[in-house]
Amino acid sequence: MRLLRIFRRREPSAPVSAGGALDYKTAWNQAARADAHDAILTGSTAESFERTGEADATMIRRYLRRKDAVVLNIGCGVGRIERYLAPHVAELHAVDVSGEMIARARERLAEFPNVHLREIGNAEFLSAFDAARFDLVFSFLVLQHLSREDAFLYLRDAFRVLKPGGVLFVQFPNFLSPEYTRSFLEAVEVQERSPGRVRFYTEVEVRHLLGILGFEVAELWLASGERNDAEIYAAARKRLPL
Numbered sequence: 755m756r757l758l759r760i761f762r763r764r765e766p767s768a769p770v771s772a773g774g775a776l777d778y779k780t781a782w783n784q785a786a787r788a789d790a791h792d793a794i795l796t797g798s799t800a801e802s803f804e805r806t807g808e809a810d811a812t813m814i815r816r817y818l819r820r821k822d823a824v825v826l827n828i829g830c831g832v833g834r835i836e837r838y839l840a841p842h843v844a845e846l847h848a849v850d851v852s853g854e855m856i857a858r859a860r861e862r863l864a865e866f867p868n869v870h871l872r873e874i875g876n877a878e879f880l881s882a883f884d885a886a887r888f889d890l891v892f893s894f895l896v897l898q899h900l901s902r903e904d905a906f907l908y909l910r911d912a913f914r915v916l917k918p919g920g921v922l923f924v925q926f927p928n929f930l931s932p933e934y935t936r937s938f939l940e941a942v943e944v945q946e947r948s949p950g951r952v953r954f955y956t957e958v959e960v961r962h963l964l965g966i967l968g969f970e971v972a973e974l975w976l977a978s979g980e981r982n983d984a985e986i987y988a989a990a991r992k993r994l995p996l
Contacts, residue, residue: 776949786854811838829896833859880911929954
């Protein structure tokens with residue numbers, strides 16, 4: 755069950771930086787050194803890690819409208835999805851705050867010349883990319899580990915770098931599901947909270963968040979878990995100019 759990756763994970767721990775920002779880089783570098791695959795998909799086997807990467811890539815491909823698509827992944831880890839998506843796009847760009855994760859991704863994806871990996875800073879977001887560059891931007895299992903403010907800034911930058919009519923495809927944990935309700939109740943007892951801990955959302959909040967950023971939600975659905983409602987998936991388009 756894919757939810758094991760989230761609420762039974764060993765959450766990374768790291769200090770707040772001198773500037774007051776959450777130090778995601780230190781947190782995820784530590785997690786990658788300990789066990790990169792387990793940090794990404796806790797409880798997974800080698801087989802399930804690959805199987806879910808291929809399944810997620812297949813899901814993303816539903817929103818590719820052209821064979822020469824240019825795609826960006828926010829938070830690629832070791833390239834779990836990239837291996838299966840790269841053969842179907844012209845260019846696949848991927849960013850991660852963890853240099854340790856990026857190093858492993860370079861090894862894993864060395865056979866794909868159309869994959870471009872970049873380590874970014876804690877508060878760099880997508881500033882390295884020009885506006886209106888990408889046909890599709892996606893992010894799975896990442897935004898949930900950021901403060902809500904930082905998740906918003908990534909999504910705002912995703913809007914900027916998408917072409918008009920381009921697609922944003924994202925996943926959030928559903929606070930109203932029994933699994934994530936239990937996860938929240940367990941987390942409140944932790945005194946030293948990790949900057950990489952899970953932040954929860956509801957369907958209404960996701961719709962509102964995407965709407966105020968200027969996206970038009972094309973599809974939104976719930977999946978996985980005890981009631982098939984643990985994960986919120988949303989595909990939204992950058993509105994075409996009038």
